[in-house]
Amino acid sequence: MATVTDDPGLLAPVPRVRAPRRGLRLHDLRSLLGTLPFFAYVTIFLIIPTLVVAIGAFAGDGGFTWSNVSSLGEEYVRDAFGRSILLSAITAIIGAVLGAVLAYALATAKPGGLLRRVVTAASGVLAQFGGVTLAFAFIATIGLSGFVTVFLRDELGVDIYSGGVWLFELPGLMLVYTYFQIPLMVIVFLPALDGIRPQWREATESLGGSTWQYWTRVAGPLLAPAFLGSTLLLFANAFSAYATAAALVSQGNPIVPLQIRSALTSEVVLGQQNLGKAMALGMVVVVAVVMTLYALLQKRTARWLG
Template identity: 55%
Template sequence: MTSPSLTSTTNPGPELPAPAQGRARPSTAWLGLVPFGAYLALFLVLPTVLAIATGFFDKAGAFTWSNLSALVDPVILTTFWNTTWLSLLTAAVGAIIGAIVCYATMGLPPTGGIRTTLDAATGVLAQFGGVMLAFVFIATIGVQGVVTILLKDTFGIDLQPGTWLYSVPGLILPYIYFQVPLMIITFLPALAALKPQWAEANLTLGGSRVSFWLRIGFPVLAPSFLASFLLLFANAFSSYATAAALASQGSQIVPLQIRAALTSETVLGRENLAGALALGMIVIVGVAMGLYALLQRRAARWQS
């Protein structure tokens, strides 16, 4: 005889009704972007709109092409050329030195003392510019700078023949000073994304260190390197405070030419020339940053 306990089944009880599906609440995560959006609108969008508006209108508010025609003036073209070669030179030097430093730090542990100190120093030095940076160079290698006087009195070497520090060539060293840390910040993640498996596969197939860099390393890093170079170019092209503090006389580069157009009392009837100069500057920097975005998108495939 079979025991009732073995043949009886357990009553699962009535099924509970599924919870009612209420209307999904709208997400409020976008509210976190409001401060950043306001910052962009106030300090990026509004100045851009003002530059475009003033570049195409005269003092009376009438549409005119006369402001833009000043961009083909030989003096203005020389100013744009000075800014371009200064930006290209400092971006190239900063990119090369920064890439070498990044390569030298790859063998260090990420949490080690040297690597941590380098990360902290680059973060600070990349933002160290303006009047403070100009004062450092004036006090160090200026006409009466500490190093200038020391070399002149000790070895008879004059670092300031013709006071070159206060001209366009004198901006090269200060610009490189903040270009190198910026390159390290932007290029080090790309270099760290090189997978050790790629080097092992290269050795397994009979390759050497040279073949690894020629066939794998350089092609993979080329988009990131070029993107960082364009970022450095745009950074130097738009720098103002350091140049304004050092080259206080004259308007050899575009940011200083814009300052002169805004403050000069001798340029009558061309009050909106600064807007035209800013418009030309926005176009050049915009093209550089557009190319930077395209290269960075290509480089992101290898960094994921």
């Protein structure tokens, strides 16, 4: 009786067939052409400005110089960076906590309900509601002559400015920045909450676990990277904001973006343009570090969210 191994043809090596090399097809060219507007936008509004800032930070009258970057060690520059970091950290933490609570309320609501759709749409609008419009809204509401300020002072005898004009200083910036940080947190953190599956809670309860154990051992560790990443995004958003602070603060330069404005436009101290670019380069470095950490946390979140 012949066996399989008796046939020498079955033991012969199978020749390898090399796949034909594909050239660049028309479909691939069309795909590349579709990305050209995006790359053009990134080049014009991101890459070129970053290069201008980086080159200008090391440029002087005689060519290359370290004097602009070394000037970042001046006390007023360090204080501006410290206040910017403090402002960004406080508003990011407050916005993250309050926004996460609101996002959780939306996650537990009816998925296609009116409440969720209205709050989500409002968050998308309010997260981008900044600049001069937001500054004017706060001035008209709780400014020195705002209608809430006048009502509290005339009707209730409460003067919210008895301790100073705080709205136009760092505390006022914290309040205004928190206004748009909360809806931004709702937008970026809600998908992570939607990724939590009800079966995980049911499994915890079926194994005798309590609600506290579910949040500390299951949902909490899973949501921690997304929460921290969203907080870092809020930090970068506040750290780079300019228009709202420029419209609200007319005296002094408490944060770095206003210091840069002063260096570029001041008529009192001339020749500070490259120092302004050095401060801008410092901001780019800080934001780059924060966004790198954010990308790493988002990658970790995507492991279970996907």
